[in-house]
Amino acid sequence: MRDAIPARVKLEVTLCFLSSGISYRLLAIFFRISKSSISKFIPEVCDVMYEALDEYLQVPDNREWEDIQVGFHHRWNFPGCCGAIDGKHVVIQAPPNCGSEYYNYKGTNSLVLLAVVDHDYCFKYVDIGSYGRNSDGGVFQAFSLYPVLENGSLLPEGGFLVGDDAFPLKTYLLKRYPNEPTIVEKIYNYRFTRARRIVENAFGILVSRFRVLALPIQLQEETAIKMIRTTCVLHNWLRKSSLHTYTPPGSIDYEDIVNFTTNLGTWRSEINALPSIARSRINNR
Structure with a gap:
């Protein structure tokens, strides 16, 4: 069974995606994380970031x-x-x-x-x-x-x-x-x-x-x-x-x-x- 992906890594992947726009496929190669995992956690991390910073908007x-x-x-x-x-x-x-x-x-x-x-x-x-x-x-x-x-x-x-x-x-x-x-x-x-x-x-x-x-x-x-x-x-x-x-x-x-x-x-x-x-x-x- 694979180890859970650390929250820090999820944040890094999400910020890399938002700042660069590169595809999930390339993110999967760069970070050695499955594309299906990335497609699942990026929306979740976006939700968390928005909730944490909502006072700014x-x-x-x-x-x-x-x-x-x-x-x-x-x-x-x-x-x-x-x-x-x-x-x-x-x-x-x-x-x-x-x-x-x-x-x-x-x-x-x-x-x-x-x-x-x-x-x-x-x-x-x-x-x-x-x-x-x-x-x-x-x-x-x-x-x-x-x-x-x-x-x-x-x-x-x-x-x-x-x-x-x-x-x-x-x-x-x-x-x-x-x-x-x-x-x-x-x-x-x-x-x-x-x-x-x-x-x-x-x-x-x-x-x-x-x-x-x-x-x-x-x-x-x-x-x-x-x-x-x-x-x-x-x-x-x-x-x-x-x-x-x-x-x-x-x-x-x-x-x-x-x-x-x-x-x-x-x-x-x-x-x-x-x-x-x-x-x-x-x-x-």
């Missing part, structure tokens, strides 16, 4: 929302903002007999990760599992926080989120001015872009650090959702506990205040350096 209370507003005001000169919202398609293998439900506008099958991000690139709420064929706006209407946003009980009075053109304009959800704006509207658009760029960078850092999200995932939907959720809470924990190791200077977009330009973060080149989705996949059958 909680819906803010009123005081925490106000702290986030202060952060957006001081760092991004956008007072009143409680977060930036956006959706990301995580490419998966479509479940059997699902038709076109997961088929998105990019021509792949995906689950949608919808997230609200604070002024410091941390996820404050994530909603995972909407079908890829839905637009950000459609996913937003199915968002579990949508009812409390609509009735005004979630955010502080006057608080709002910022989103791109895929989202509907609401009193609590602001967008850019379209077309050719006035000088005042241009200033607003400039500040808006700085605030909304936060969520783009948060997703970019997440994918560049947890490369399992950058490749097509061939796992059961339930396992894929657990995995995505765990990467989000790990992202927040690492932002709080190992800031300069996890996101060293230059990894996130930053402004050159002398030349009035935006320098792109290194996460962009790191993601571009990943193998093409057309040539690579995480096949865990």
